Amino acid sequence: MSIALSEQEIIRRESLKQLRALGINPYPAEAFDVNAWAQDITDNFANKPEAYQNVVIAGRIMTRRIMGSASFAEIQDSTGRIQIYLKRDDICPDEDKTLYNTVFKKLLDLGDYVGVKGYVFLTQTGEISVHVRELIVLSKSLKPLPVVRRDDEGNIYDAFTDPEMRYRQRYVDLTVNPAYKQIFVNRSKVISSMRNYFNAQGWMEVETPILQPVHGGAAARPFATHHNTLDMPLFLRIANELYLKRLIVAGFDGVYEFGKMFRNEGMDRTHNPEFTAMEIYVAYKDYIWMMAMVEECLETVAKAVHGIPVVQVGNNEINFAGPYEKLSMYDSILKYTGIDVSAMDEAALRETCAELKIEVNPTMGKGKLIDEIFSAKVEHNLIQPTYITDYPIEMTPLAKKHRTKDGLVERFELFVNGKEIANAYSELNDPIDQRERLEEQLVLAGRGDDEAMAMDDDFLRALEYGMPPTSGLGIGIDRLVMLMTNQSTIQEVLFFPQMRPEKKARVATADDFINAGVPAEWVPVLNKMGFNTVEELKAGNPNKVFNDLGGMRKKLKLDITMPAKEVVMAWFE
């Protein structure tokens, strides 16, 4: 954080001091209870004008139009904007016109929070407005907000669009671009409607460890950390699957968890290092049952957000009402490439990949090769919700072997708009099979596959005690929200997407300057003059610095004592 302030910031700090000098607390402690909101007033005033004769509203000043002894301003609260009308002699009925002439016209700025008491009326031009009887300062804003202007047709001028600033300063983004708040409202609806649906079925929301000694349940590189007291390595979870299954072993019928997962991998418009997943496990069910459940669940979610199960995503209208198309992995490849890979061995698959011009590497096993073909040739075709079922056993160490088809497992993934959003199995509950499958993963790891799954002995011990037949499902919540809100990047559905750290200007702390003998009030002035460290200052010309300090004092109209020349000279010793 730079110490040097812009001209506008200095002016606002000066206004803050003057408010205090007038006996006005710019950050009052008392609650300010409102009884009306902008949206409510604009929607309902015409029908019930008598209900809006004593309104109390609060929010930020977003525009201001001053015309002598009358002014208009717009107040933005959580629901929108409403115009207020201030008349000098109404808010200052006595001789003292300070509140209007000084406080409102001079000391308040765009972005300040104020409270307003008054009555709603219609202006000559027909705009619903609040005629202010009383104006209360609630919070002074010291940094100017970007000003986004809109005209009558809703055209936007000077939009605040820089993605970097929008994501780093989401509070500014959502203040000046309030339309984006709807994405997060809808995100909340997605999660709450899903939670309500699960609870209605009698399943229980649980929490499982985020810090895990073994990172299991998925194939991904983890974030590693360390616990000091136990002096042991711990990993941020890449999945919670193995813990939820332990709870099925423990005797719960249905458990689910919404939670953050952490994967130490690339970032792009569909990947953030931490993301939200929902996993659910239901005992005595299989993946066929799960498909019907997902259809019902997603239809419920789509209706909660849009009122109907049809969602516009880009150029596609996606219909979340089931049943969804079902296609086996092998059939889907056959359908989109004309090639039957179901009987191929690893060598034949490599040859097929070469023919299809798909890049592969030697660490890839049979399952991975099939997945490559699927990703390259099939995935992007799956626009309407489609289940891809019955995966090769090699890619899926935690799913149960297919009841009738050798070499496959009972698994489906749900694809929508060309992207995977859900993954489900008939869960593997044969402890001996599970141990062998995890051992095969260790072999893959030995070949150099750094995402092969790790062995979890405690999980295997749990299975040995016995887990009922169970079906499990994972849904990527961020990607589901992207679909439900028609967004093409994950950053738009996360309040605070991961960013590289902001570059800090090389700035010494104020204390460093004070230790060098500089009075505290002059430190910002030196910063303003371009001296960000004591070393830079000492490298300067003492006489020039002394003269410039006087210049800055005059220019910035600073009301602080000029240091004696000897004092300034001492800074350079």
Place this chain on the structure above:
RNA sequence: GAUUCCGUAGCUCAGCUGGUAGAGCAUAACACUUUUAAUGUUGGGGUCCUGGGUUCGAAUCCCAGCGGGAUCACCA
């Protein structure tokens, strides 16, 4: 990780073949009692992302770095 584009006032952006940095809004001052992208007049405001290089002279050209976007690769 690769390719490519971008980084100039609080915000949105101009700035040509290199010649002392511009606009609109915001901000400051004055005027104005129903405006609404308010208006009129007059001011102030800049580490041109950082560091090197070329040059008499760099916001501009070259190199490196930092940050961001897009595309691709990777990615259950």
